[in-house]
Amino acid sequence: MSDSSRSLADWLHWQQTLHSKPIELGLARVRAVAERLNLLTPRALTVTVGGTNGKGSSSTLAAKIYQAAGYKVGLYTSPHLLDYNERVQVNGVTASDARLCAAFADIEAARADIPLTYFEFGTLAALWVFAHENVDVQVLEVGLGGRLDAVNIIDADAAIVTSIGLDHVDFLGHDREAIGFEKAGIFRAQRAAIVGDLAPPQSLLDHARAIGADLQVIRQHFAVHPHGDGFDWENPGQQFKNLPLPGIAGEAQLRNAACVIAAVQALQARAPVGMDALCQALPALRLPGRCDQRGRWIFDVAHNREAATVLADFLAQTPKVLTIGVLGMLHDKPQAQVIQTLSAQIDAWVLVSLPGARGTAAAQLAAQMPRHARVRCCETMQQAMAEAEASAGEQGRIVVTGSFLTVAAALAEFRIAD
Missing domain, CATH: 3.40.1190.10 (Mur-like, catalytic domain)
Incomplete structure (x- = not known):
């Protein structure tokens, strides 16, 4: 060619x-x-x-x-x-x-x-x-x-x-x-x-x-x-x-x-x-996937402890509502640290598998979760988003995070829906 x-x-x-x-x-x-x-x-x-x-x-x-x-x-x-x-x-x-x-x-x-x-x-x-x-x-x-x-x-x-x-x-x-x-x-x-x-x-x-x-x-x-x-x-x-x-x-x-x-x-x-x-x-600053609020959905690519701390602080400063976390991570990222940092702000987790050699299966990610955490595992982002919406009910919010790949997949589903 x-x-x-x-x-x-x-x-x-x-x-x-x-x-x-x-x-x-x-x-x-x-x-x-x-x-x-x-x-x-x-x-x-x-x-x-x-x-x-x-x-x-x-x-x-x-x-x-x-x-x-x-x-x-x-x-x-x-x-x-x-x-x-x-x-x-x-x-x-x-x-x-x-x-x-x-x-x-x-x-x-x-x-x-x-x-x-x-x-x-x-x-x-x-x-x-x-x-x-x-x-x-x-x-x-x-x-x-x-x-x-x-x-x-x-x-x-x-x-x-x-x-x-x-x-x-x-x-x-x-x-x-x-x-x-x-x-x-x-x-x-x-x-x-x-x-x-x-x-x-x-x-x-x-x-x-x-x-x-x-x-x-x-x-x-x-x-x-x-x-x-x-x-x-x-x-x-x-x-x-x-x-x-x-x-x-x-x-x-x-x-x-x-x-x-x-x-x-x-x-x-x-x-x-x-x-x-x-x-x-300054007030016009927007960046897809960085504390990106779209209705009751929040998208943030936090994939290390420092970024997770920023996201956790942001969530802590907002009114408290039922919060469902959709999380997918790569295996070479500090998974346990990210989960620990966000756990105080997340009421229940929906874990999603990420593809590729660096991707982590949802079941493997579940092993990093605190003992009493509410966890559901999904293989696709479409399934994860549907599960998160059902868990959040009418009043809850949903936070999608853990990787650029996770947020990209979720935003792609949004684009399809639009």
């Missing part, structure tokens, strides 16, 4: 067969192809966002702020929930199949015999689209880690690390110090390095200082003060009072917003942003 006749589905299927490993960290291969495509020195201002949790919402908020300020903005995020095109957006509009296929064709012609992973192909495609669209600002979400992630071929003008938790330990290390060092790899000398973790690993701080980055840590160099239905943000030279709360609820989202504002302030000389843009973007 010629490159010109391939559909987007054809390209994506083929990309997953091109490299012998689904994940291979390292920058040499993807940088070589980017150089051939003249993508390494973008005209656009670049904001890179890493961290264990909060990357997606922070990236989306940064893009919304710059768009509200009148800039043309490219946003690259991953993974997607329903459609691959979600990963690449310009001014909030997802890239078309044709645009992505054109990018893939150029990348294929440039790579020659260099093997690329699925994620590397997608990262290059996003950079290609942003270059061809001539965006003013590009916001790039790190896929995994930071130092060796494909996004890191671009030197960020400002980089944000939202949080550091224990996730992807097989790739990043088995403690926060090792993981912190990997995440600090997106920082650059003499450029803003924004940290939103309340107790950042020393390795992250040491690396930022060693390379001469402009290190800014929440509660040390900038702060956020919530009050009523708004909040104040301040650093030693600037203060914004009575900003509206982010459209996604929770204390973690306030910290994420504080970091994004710090990055925007650090780049004011190159891309001025006024308070009106902040006030427009």
